Amino acid sequence: MRAVVFAYHNVGVRCIQVLLARGVEVALVVTHQDNPTETIWFDSVAALCAEKNIPVITPDDPASAALFAQVAAIAPDFIFSFYYRNMLPPALLALAKSGAFNLHGSLLPKYRGRVPINWAVLHGEQETGATLHEMVAKPDAGAIVAQTSVPILPDDTAFMVFGKVVVASEQTLWNVLPDMLAGRTPRLPNDLSKGSYFGGRKPEDGRIDWSQPAHTVYNLHRAVAPPYPGAWTVMDGTTYVIGKARLAEGDYARFAPGLVVVDNRIFGICGDGRALLILSLLTGEEPVTAAQLQQRLDQYGKN
CATH class of the missing domain: 3.40.50.170 (Formyl transferase, N-terminal domain)
Known part of the structure; x- marks a missing residue:
């Protein structure tokens, strides 16, 4: 044949x-x-x-x-x-x-x-x-x-x-x-x-809406995680891409939705008061540590 x-x-x-x-x-x-x-x-x-x-x-x-x-x-x-x-x-x-x-x-x-x-x-x-x-x-x-x-x-x-x-x-x-x-x-x-x-998906479709429930944000991350373009968010003109994350245990409703640093760990706070524990956060291809993110949050009065 x-x-x-x-x-x-x-x-x-x-x-x-x-x-x-x-x-x-x-x-x-x-x-x-x-x-x-x-x-x-x-x-x-x-x-x-x-x-x-x-x-x-x-x-x-x-x-x-x-x-x-x-x-x-x-x-x-x-x-x-x-x-x-x-x-x-x-x-x-x-x-x-x-x-x-x-x-x-x-x-x-x-x-x-x-x-x-x-x-x-x-x-x-x-x-x-x-x-x-x-x-x-x-x-x-x-x-x-x-x-x-x-x-x-x-x-x-x-x-x-x-x-x-x-x-x-x-x-x-x-x-x-x-x-x-x-x-x-x-x-x-x-x-x-x-x-x-x-239909097809574009990199811009990976933008995170932190007002959504944590499971919804987590599924977005899983769907577009590297080597795909990644789920991303913009803070004070800088684009941050989630490289690796897990759903976090506990209640984080005391924090406003978005990126925060708690106990030297990076979290993404979602609209239902739950959060993603972000194990790898990137700007471009460069990793961002919890200390670096905290410095940027302090600089812009975000935390």
């Missing part, structure tokens, strides 16, 4: 490796050029292709006539998309004789759309996973082929959950691929009425 693969990120690397291990001929890989403004903390699909001698290209537009002609000439049995960041046009998908399939980082139909793991953590979900589904014109709307779930523990960050979803993606593809190669691809209903679509 021959496949054309659109792939990026760790999921792209691991799922290409699964295809190779199952004996699929990967005739072409389409990936992205790394964005110089983005923190690249994940594995490289292009590097894997160089190692495995797989042809790889990085076109700007997956809907281009040139790419369509190149894929048509390959006449693939399958087209796969593994964390590729662009939608593929229906005419391109139709070139796959046995179907075109995408690996999505949620338990569809929940959390269709962009950055599903971050949204799931932000909303305090206790479970997510990986779904292989058929690609259609509408994003994440095609029939479900297979799913694998993973837990989201109370203190997991999105980065931690992403690591679990990478493994779940590998397991999902590994387990169902023999049936797909034998022409027995499962196609289960994907009831969109039981889920929601979410």
Whole structure:
């Protein structure tokens, strides 16, 4: 069986490796050029292709006539998309004789759309996973082929959950691929009425509203903690980013919402009188100690 693969990120690397291990001929890989403004903390699909001698290209537009002609000439049995960041046009998908399939980082139909793991953590979900589904014109709307779930523990960050979803993606593809190669691809209903679509997130979406309850602020921190841009707050013109935090025990209602120092420890006081114990606070990439923050608070008369 021959496949054309659109792939990026760790999921792209691991799922290409699964295809190779199952004996699929990967005739072409389409990936992205790394964005110089983005923190690249994940594995490289292009590097894997160089190692495995797989042809790889990085076109700007997956809907281009040139790419369509190149894929048509390959006449693939399958087209796969593994964390590729662009939608593929229906005419391109139709070139796959046995179907075109995408690996999505949620338990569809929940959390269709962009950055599903971050949204799931932000909303305090206790479970997510990986779904292989058929690609259609509408994003994440095609029939479900297979799913694998993973837990989201109370203190997991999105980065931690992403690591679990990478493994779940590998397991999902590994387990169902023999049936797909034998022409027995499962196609289960994907009831969109039981889920929601979410768009992308920007760094500015990580701004903390300290008037919110502590659990809400903590979920925001977990959803965008490094290597993502982080939950942040501005005090007297300085932007502070939470690198690491935990929900604090006790009642802190005597303090005004925002950053404070108590017993040489940094806390973020929230609107319900509870707090986050901030274990790592950053300005840019520089750590801020409790003593340094206390000095700044004293300087500006904040504490």
